[in-house]
Amino acid sequence: MQILYDRIRKDGIVRAGNVLKVDRFLNHQMDIHLFQEIGKEFKRRFEGEEINKILTIEASGIGIACIVAEYFDVPVVFAKKTKTKNIAGEVYTTKVESFTHGTVYDIIVSKEFLGKGDKVLVIDDFLAKGKALDGLTTLIQDSGAELVGAGIVIEKGFQDGGKRIRDKGIRVESLAIVDSMNAETGEIVFRNEDK
């Protein structure tokens, strides 16, 4: 998605340790016009698929998911991150490892909002090692819902999450796949970009 490549190059900041900061437009300040273009593009890519729910994870996925949901005309459910004890029976829950923060947290979704008959599109801002997406996939499987696919804004293609999850047969559509980036020069190489 060329406007996303352009925006990442213009406003993204590459830092040492394979960090790509996009908080000017994606996950701290949020450019709603860009989110609308993202929504249209996911709708185009998943055209013809039956989708009746979008699932995301707090916090930075929520805004994108809500705008995308307008194009699919479906409700959004977000998985909550929690460290509190959960009441057995009321929620689906699994553990997610965060490499960014070096922690493990639980994510939960109320059983009321995910289950048989749901055809789910997962939306998230980033895919790197894929642990959040693994967690959401687990919740969907546990609930008996159907995972139609995942729509990701930025995939770090040099990490293994995307390949590993696609190899499981899960459809992953990433609007920008970063194959490499250079913290010294700021250069970013996107997969399959027309030059």
Place this chain on the structure above:
Amino acid sequence: MQILYDRIRKDGIVRAGNVLKVDRFLNHQMDIHLFQEIGKEFKRRFEGEEINKILTIEASGIGIACIVAEYFDVPVVFAKKTKTKNIAGEVYTTKVESFTHGTVYDIIVSKEFLGKGDKVLVIDDFLAKGKALDGLTTLIQDSGAELVGAGIVIEKGFQDGGKRIRDKGIRVESLAIVDSMNAETGEIVFRNEDK
């Protein structure tokens, strides 16, 4: 806002301890159509005001803020909750007390995304004791931005936050003000509802 009153009565759950659960449509599962009506209503109420940014707080404010932002045609910034040490100088930060969770947390906004010249509408899902709104107000004041007002979906009118903050001269528009609710009967009384 009658459709909101109706929806709260239909899908809200009143629990002991003045708890109003609205996670079927507002803050776990999110009804995007309702959010669009909320966006239109805030736009109507703040018509004529110059607003160039929406500020909210993670997590459940983000989705509402993003849909509302489409009607104001402005970007959204969300304050992050954090327990990590902040790098002095890069962020505005203040402490917020959570009565729901019995904790105190820091909220931060990058200095890059809030400052002089910003005319800010705060959007949040709930107003009860008003501690989150106090925190956001502090960040706005510290940044030199101008607070135009706050748009709240549900205000607990039997708690003191709304009155206390309005008494400071801050404009607070709440789409549903709950004056009382009864956990045994489920009855909810809204302020100024036409019967």
